[in-house]
Amino acid sequence: MRRDDFLKTLAVFAAAGSLPLAARAASNFKMMIPANPGGGWDLTGRAFGKALQEAKVADTVTYDNKGGAAGALGLAQFVNGSKNDPNALMVMGAVMLGGIITGKPPVSLDKATPIARITSEYNVFVLPSNSPFKTMQDVIAQLKKDPGSVKWGGGSRGSTEHVAAAMIAQKAGVDPSKINYVAFRGGGEATAAILGGNVTIGGSGYSEFAEYITAGKMRPVAVTSEARLPGVDAPTLKEIGIDVVIGNWRGLYGAPGITPEQRKALTDGVLKALATPAWKDALKKNDWTPAVISGPAFDKFVDDEFASLRAIMAKSGMV
Incomplete structure (x- = not known):
């Protein structure tokens, strides 16, 4: 096959979304887990990494655990080390919001890119x-x-x-x-x-x-x-007789600086991974409740959660 014919063939494969693995760029994802091994964020990040691979969204996933300050240390490392990377994800959730309210870290969550809420517990x-x-x-x-x-x-x-x-x-x-x-x-x-x-x-x-x-x-x-x-x-x-109801939730953020197109592609990939048998098995094994929100609805949810947590924590004497 002549070179120009070969390139045309690759273009047809790419347009159809069926480019052979060996002929396309490898999709290597980085997963920031802003906590030490063994906890909920760690379990979530590693289970979701497997789902990304099963969904063929990622060829490989590398994990980086960075615990401390309710995830603020990992958040800072993620923001500073993953700029413009469309294949970078960070596990986060209600715990991080509470830590930001109490700790007031120098790097805030709005520096990263909201992708989706995935579970509630x-x-x-x-x-x-x-x-x-x-x-x-x-x-x-x-x-x-x-x-x-x-x-x-x-x-x-x-x-x-x-x-x-x-x-x-x-x-x-x-x-x-x-x-x-x-x-x-x-x-x-x-x-x-x-x-x-x-x-x-x-x-x-x-x-x-x-x-x-x-x-x-x-x-x-x-x-x-x-x-x-x-x-x-x-x-x-x-x-x-103790009138307290409070839930935990976990989500995913992307790197700072990614384009709207990259954010959409990353969100689509995340939603695809959430539909895999690997992820459904993780939900069942860990008794996680699926609670998927993405796009502008997730942006609004995070803003509302910040406001709600601030009010609760102030009323409880924590702020």
Whole structure:
């Protein structure tokens, strides 16, 4: 085949979206996970990377864990190191918004490009199996007696479990500023602290605690949802007289500086990956609820979440 005929053939393949892998540019994605290994963001990022590959959106995916400051350290690294890269993604969510409100980092979320919200998840509060407390009511009774004696373990300052702990204290008639909250850089560290008895009670998404609950190493005592969660043997906070409902969600942002066309292509690729068996398996395995929003609706959602969280945190004495 002559060279000009070969090039014409490639053009036909490209137009049809069926260019052979060896003949097209490799799609190498970078996934920023702004948390240490073992937590919800880490599980989400790595599961989604597999989905990108199954969807043929990415040939390879490399992962970069950078924990600390509720994701602000990873956000800064992502913004400064991925400018104009249409194949860069960062996992984020409600935790990052809370951390930005409390920590006021120099690099804010508006420097990156919103892509989509992908999941929602409610928190579960757990006790280590050898805890002297048996129920959330026991914990709240101790909280009322001596707020500082109850160590709440969870993600970074401003995380949903931190906000939930402050709201629980407020509803129980305790000054939220007096709670003893121990922040960890990632879910793995928080889990180790709970199992080791270094905190009184821990909170996070159910997926992070599921294996330990099943193994009898942790006891779930309350969930932050409106109704009981399937498969979780624990009451809602509302059931025990604490009127608190708060959910967690996770999403994806793209790099700063990408064009509108690149943003659309990246969004289309993300939505394609969300339809794969690999991602559906991850949802089932981790008890994540699909909650997909993209485009301008996601932009508005993030703005509204910032406003809502600021109001809640101010009312709870956290800001």
